[in-house]
Amino acid sequence: MFRYEKRLMFPVKVRKRDLKMVNTIITQYGGPDGELAAALRYLNQRYSMPDDHGRALLTDIGTEELSHVEMVATMVHQLMAGASIEEIKEAGLGKHYGQRGFDLFPVDNFGVPFTVAYVGAVGDPVADMSENMAAEQKARAVYENLIDLADDEDLIQPLLWLRERELLHFAMFKELYERYKNMEET
């Protein structure tokens, strides 16, 4: 089961409204390499893992990804909160506002709604771990793109932090990948 703690894993306090950044950060919420996709990918894959290492690691990283979903959602929320209709129109968020108001909606930068087709899982531990390693690298690259685009320290710091988590998860999955690869060959 899951329990909630009323805190962010790493603080997000965006003081400056910036509607232009909403449409780029949003991809780490609902895009193909976003945190929601990561959480669902790992929490789905864990059922077919051949040993307790895989069950444990996918549970723990999958759970952490849910905390990342919350951080990214908080960034998007704070970037938009309190905007005037004029500001919304000017930033090209009229379509979003027309359909969703100030609600968040998991989409990518092109407005493509989140789809579970992003969840790579084929029931083979070596293939699944390779998928996860690639996914962590793609997310790392996307965070770097977002950091390049951002000019507010309040955004840059949590983005740097999330980027570093991708590297850590990559290393953990790689360890597991080697283990399963080794099992397969013996």
Added chain:
Amino acid sequence: MNSRNQGCPGGCQSPTGPMPPKFPQPLHPHIPRPPQGGAQQPLSPGMAPPTATLNVFSPEEGFVKGTMFRGIYRPYKNYTPRLPTPPDEKSAMMQEVNKYAFAAHDILLYLDNFPNDQEAINLYNGFMEAYLRARDAYEERFGAITTESDALKTAPFSWTVGGWPWVRGT
């Protein structure tokens, strides 16, 4: 070597004989392997890292950088990870909670791969204890972070009131 196919929640049998040559190289470069042929330590392939000291950051530094493991940390361009100085005691105490919870969590991930590493287990327990202490201290003053908090005995019920972390200014 079928033992490697099993999770070893109760501890793995130590294999006899030398390490198989296919033993994966450590991916945590800060963890040196013991000298070849000198395996004094029970070593279950793929499970137990050698005895060498885990090269971890302090919880402060690890939390800011986003990883506890020195060997994995890689900065981006010339950006410097930093945390703003907490503007008030509430933020400062929350930072303590976050910091120790993070440190414990990162060691937890490591233990998923290496559950026989007693040094990591000790680290985990130390960070977990510090986290629980910091959490109790925060909850006593500023209200519940968890639904099992002692701070939920009086009105207003602080799980409900205040502190929702996405709200600007909380």
